[in-house]
Amino acid sequence: MPHEDQLQVEHELETIDLNINIGPQHPATHGVFRMVIEVDGEVVTDVVPHIGYMHRGGEKLSENMDYRQAIGYQDRTEYLSQFNAELCYVLAVEKLAPALAPPERAQYIRIILAELNRISSHFMFLGAFGTDLGVFGTSFVYAFRERENLLDLFEEVTGDRLMYAYFRPGGVAWDVPANFKSRVEWVCEQALIGASDMDRLLTDNEIFIARTRGIGILSAEDAIDYGVTGPMLRASGVRQDLRKDEPYAIYDRFDFDIPIGTNGDCYDRYLVRLQEIRESVKIVRQALEQLPDGPILPERMPRLLRPSAGEVYMRCEDPRGEYGIYLISKGTTQPYRLRMRSPSFCNLSALRQMTIGHYVADAVTILGSTDIVLCSVDR
């Protein structure tokens, strides 16, 4: 009977999924990022990330600059791991111009600062991740206490708190202050104290574990397929770290471990980063012991850099993953083409895969656990 069918249809409540814009103005997006999530009640059924709000053309701008002026653009794209980005860039330039081999002391200073920068970046993650999970700013403040120590040290060395532009092709801009060694030792001690504080505040917290364990699982195969690198890849159980795999600069001289997760969930990403802080302290302490005296730039520095024509790809282990610089030189004073391979962009691409099927609150957790830098995503 058609009449009965009609009745049935009328009684079925029609529900539609709700579209929610998270961002571009939202406390959880760590910058200007927008994800449109489709929710069925509280469960996320689809995620569409929208990027590009922070696009400034850093790559193109670098091409209109002197090789040394372009250093500043590395700071501005990768604004939480500036030294690592600078290191990658200057190593790329040094590959093009082999005459600019940096002296020993500069090599060590670079490694110390890059590793300290990794620590400060991871502390930034720890604090922001706690806030994403709803800690009332407590984790943020404790993480920032350590970050402030590090930024103070960077300011003493470079004169700036964020945009350092301190590394140069061939070395570093100027020598470190006289009390550098004792300051770095103190900062390392403080960083370890801060790491154990985070341990006590978050690592063993039941609610924290309940909110992160088993959330946003990314299998090793998926992680590799998406081009995910860095702590996120290691949390999925893949032992991949450019510092060990193809040691650039002088990383082959240090003894350190690579922490690896087992589940590939948000909790493992957190643990891996927390453990990396301790490993970075190890590297810094070794480098500090071996830090030689001597010059910080090669004897003969050309007034204008004119690397020979050619192209080069240099990749480094950023706190977020593989940061790459692709550089083409035509033998002029400016790069012909400069492209940055940003780890945040590739890591973000796995967001959809990780988020679907979880709750709205978990979407924020997962976004936080990818530890993106939006400037680096949009460049």
Add this chain to the structure above:
Amino acid sequence: MTLLWGIFGIDMNVWLDAFLRLQIVVIVMTVTVMGLIYLERKFVGRIQMRLGPMRTGPFGTLQSIADALKLLTKEDVRPATADFWLFELAPYVTFVPVFMTLLALPFMEGWFVRDLQLGLFYIVAISGVTVIGYLMAGWASDNKYALLGAVRSAAQLISYEIPLILGVLAVSMVAGSLNLNDITRQQDTIPNLLLQPLPFMILLIAILAELSRRPFDIPIGESELVGGPWVEYSGIRWSIIFALTEYAGLWGFSILGALVFLGGWQFPFGTSSFWGDFDFLYQLVLVFTKSFFIILTMMWISATFPRLRIDQLMAFCWKVLLPFGFLQVLVNGIVLTYADDETVRDVLLFLTSGALLVVMTYAIYLATRQPSREERVGSMIAARSAQ
């Protein structure tokens, strides 16, 4: 004046008295709310190695007043697509029930706006009305965040009403009364906290959830829903909701906890009136001290824990608090029926409730147990050497 009303058969004194008491409650509440906001900022600041407000007035004591003035002068924005009446009324529907709970609370011996025989029941019943304001605000704002927050808060507040009721029900069974004065007077020797530790814990958790404070601030969810039902409110409307409702509720509930569980205006373990007519002075101090003990405990919890997820919150209510609350009521019934001697009764109540609390804690521990940090780091190293 009294005479004039007397002609109509209305005892004006009662009404005047109630009116004056109401005024006193309003004034004390407003001042206390401002004080509580200042206290929370200072206290959480200390927990976070900060100083908290320091610039306005000595040690920042005028910060709350400055904030209130700022909020009063702000523009009262209403979204164009909002439902006018629901949007405008929601703050009051949220706030008035919270204020009404204060009417039945004895702040010191024999001092209340109205001495209700069903005072405890009245407070629990009235405070449940708040959720309607949340729903109104969430629906009327025409905002998806607000709607999600409203739905979440409806689920959360209604669910946690039940453990709250079970917690106070267990105590009222012991006291044999629903009158707050009677319940408090009965604790002249032993506070109910010792007789009923489990209901105290349940009440503490349920209050946190009822007030949507961290770690149960799921409806507000700053990092996900920005502000929940209140995301579209601004200026004085927002401050009515946020400041008055949240902090007046915090204050009212903690005074309820102090009266029901901590012995209210009495010193623990028995005392006699030693100041005669001026007893109310130390009574007031005692009630406030005990309620601030509860308030600070809540602020401490709020400042250090991450937020739960909505399903975990519901599971915690229905699978942990509710069964144990019912068990406590059942056990209380058995003990109160069969124990004749008062000392035996008290000892039995303490032992059973304490045992239930231990069992509940252990059950939670078993359910959420995780490998220790040493084990986890060990497994990380094992995974490393395997590759």
